[in-house]
Amino acid sequence: MKILLIYPPIRNEEVYSKYSKAAPCLPPLGICYLSRYLLDAGYKVKIIDCVVERLNLDELKTRIVDYAPTIIGVSSTTVAFYHAKQVMSLVKKINPEVVTILGGAHITACQEETMKECVDIDIGVIGEGEKILLEIVKRIENNDKLTSVNGILYRANGNIIRNKPGHPIQDLDQIPFPARELLPSLSSYVHTPFRGREMLLTTTMITSRGCPFSCTYCDQSVFGKKWRKHSAEYVFSEMKYLKEKFDIGFISIEDDNFSLYKPRVEEVCKKIISHSLDIKWACSGRVDGFDDDILGIMKKAGCENIYVGLESGVPRIQKLINKNISNEKMLKGINCIRNAGIRVVGSFIIGIPSETREEIVQTANYARTLPLDGVSYHTFTPYPNTGLRDLAFKHGKVSTNWQDYSGHPRSLPYIPHGMTQKELLGFQEKAYKKFLLRPSYICKYLLTHSLRNIVSSGWLFTKAFYLNKKFNLNK
Ligand code: B12
Numbered sequence: 001m002k003i004l005l006i007y008p009p010i011r012n013e014e015v016y017s018k019y020s021k022a023a024p025c026l027p028p029l030g031i032c033y034l035s036r037y038l039l040d041a042g043y044k045v046k047i048i049d050c051v052v053e054r055l056n057l058d059e060l061k062t063r064i065v066d067y068a069p070t071i072i073g074v075s076s077t078t079v080a081f082y083h084a085k086q087v088m089s090l091v092k093k094i095n096p097e098v099v100t101i102l103g104g105a106h107i108t109a110c111q112e113e114t115m116k117e118c119v120d121i122d123i124g125v126i127g128e129g130e131k132i133l134l135e136i137v138k139r140i141e142n143n144d145k146l147t148s149v150n151g152i153l154y155r156a157n158g159n160i161i162r163n164k165p166g167h168p169i170q171d172l173d174q175i176p177f178p179a180r181e182l183l184p185s186l187s188s189y190v191h192t193p194f195r196g197r198e199m200l201l202t203t204t205m206i207t208s209r210g211c212p213f214s215c216t217y218c219d220q221s222v223f224g225k226k227w228r229k230h231s232a233e234y235v236f237s238e239m240k241y242l243k244e245k246f247d248i249g250f251i252s253i254e255d256d257n258f259s260l261y262k263p264r265v266e267e268v269c270k271k272i273i274s275h276s277l278d279i280k281w282a283c284s285g286r287v288d289g290f291d292d293d294i295l296g297i298m299k300k301a302g303c304e305n306i307y308v309g310l311e312s313g314v315p316r317i318q319k320l321i322n323k324n325i326s327n328e329k330m331l332k333g334i335n336c337i338r339n340a341g342i343r344v345v346g347s348f349i350i351g352i353p354s355e356t357r358e359e360i361v362q363t364a365n366y367a368r369t370l371p372l373d374g375v376s377y378h379t380f381t382p383y384p385n386t387g388l389r390d391l392a393f394k395h396g397k398v399s400t401n402w403q404d405y406s407g408h409p410r411s412l413p414y415i416p417h418g419m420t421q422k423e424l425l426g427f428q429e430k431a432y433k434k435f436l437l438r439p440s441y442i443c444k445y446l447l448t449h450s451l452r453n454i455v456s457s458g459w460l461f462t463k464a465f466y467l468n469k470k471f472n473l474n475k
């Protein structure tokens with residue numbers, strides 16, 4: 001039985017609009033994990049990542065016809081759903097007998113609605129997919145019914161049937177390393193300067209799933225609030241494997257909350273140090289989640305950058321989004337990271353429901369006083385299944401076009417009453433300029449970064465430009 005997993009053909013320009021030249025294009029780890037699980041069970045699996053290969057629907061059609069799979073699985077976020085739908089329709093046109101399965105963030109957040117919106121989806125998988133997909137594949141192979149497969153929606157006699165919820169895998173170490181070897185060369189992927197470094201081949205890793213916090217703008221549908229982790233042993237072995245098998249020099253850890261459980265971070269770092277694993281890395285975490293001790297050992301173990309979600313410099317907004325990080329904690333956390341010799345990049349959100357013009361300006365002004373090494377300003381997106389979505393309907397105009405659902409879209413998914421898209425995008429652009437074009441920032445950048453780092457950032461930007469051009473990611 002042949003299975004094909006597809007990451008749909010969404011162009012970077014659709015997700016990042018005018019900021020797409022410096023945008024990342026990262027390996028789709030979700031379908032790599034699914035592939036390994038199926039391969040280990042003896043199935044034949046292929047992956048097509050239409051983003052990195054820059055495939056259009058016609059080219060994808062040729063690939064599908066050539067491989068002739070029995071089952072096609074597509075992975076989709078909300079913004080990519082339009083393209084996922086096109087892929088599903090294409091598959092059914094090629095051969096209506098092929099079983100189509102949709103998984104990922106969008107269908108997990110909008111379940112029946114998604115099945116209704118796209119009649120070409122046979123089965124929808126909710127949440128973590130490894131166990132569920134394997135079970136579906138076995139049932140199809142044996143011509144068995146899907147009635148007792150937990151965690152799915154499917155069609156029967158013209159109805160959409162919803163089975164009981166699935167059970168996430170409690171011991172994550174049972175899941176083998178993702179099958180990255182099914183992707184095009186890892187060097188085809190594009191990493192941003194703070195998530196990679198100079199000539200070092202960079203890739204991504206996930207070392208934990210879920211997040212116990214409840215920020216009201218965040219879509220936690222797939223992995224939920226329970227934080228599950230790979231053991232330090234597993235994490236270290238995967239790093240070592242990446243070094244040995246792919247010659248990876250830099251790893252961007254893409255967990256929502258890598259630093260949540262400090263003893264594990266410490267154990268991973270100690271292993272890297274004691275085995276002299278020559279690897280540099282970056283991670284994300286809450287700015288109030290670090291201390292001098294852990295940062296010291298992280299630095300020794302090769303951590304170069306930390307990405308922190310700051311979101312707003314206004315206490316009322318911090319409360320509204322349930323992030324609850326005071327400006328004092330923000331400053332303290334950032335200084336703590338910088339004092340350890342690690343670069344820190346903060347991300348902010350602009351245009352949160354009920355946020356006033358003054359509050360947007362207050363955040364941008366506050367951000368420029370922080371000793372950050374970089375920033376990103378996302379416009380607010382009312383993702384489905386998030387707390388702030390209802391408030392967005394109350395305070396502004398919410399787009400029903402899922403193609404608008406990204407942090408740097410061409411057309412905003414939410415525009416506050418009394419504001420225009422142009423005005424909100426103007427705030428975003430101004431906020432970037434305010435931060436980046438300060439003489440003090442430019443001087444600090446030149447003084448605090450070694451020549452190597454400056455060259456390295458330049459190199460990564462050049463690589464991003466080159467690869468974007470080569471694969472035409474911006475068209
Ligand atoms: C790394 C990352 C990225 C990377 C790479 C994405 C990629 N190629 O996979 C980059 C930086 C490019 C990126 C971009 C964006 N991202 Co992002 N990203 C993540 C992050 C942090 C990790 C993704 C990951 O590898 N997870 C680990 C794997 C194991 O999980 P997974 O991919 O969800 O797959 C599992 C299940 O979903 C399911 N599954 C997935 N696909 C399929 C397919 C089938 C057939 C089946 C059966 C099951 C299945 O099974 C998998 C294994 O358990 C997640 C948050 C998170 N913790 O997951 C956000 C997240 C996916 N991103 C998000 C968003 C919003 C975006 C952007 C819109 C951001 C922006 N720029 O504005 C863009 C959209 C890009 C796109 N093309 O769609 C949201 C999605 C919310 C939504 N409803 O759409 C998330 C959930 C973050 C959040 N909490 O808000 N992202």
Ligand code: SF4
Binds near residue numbers: 212213215218
């Ligand atoms: S924004 Fe980050 S900390 Fe907040 S709920 Fe989402 S993953 Fe957790």
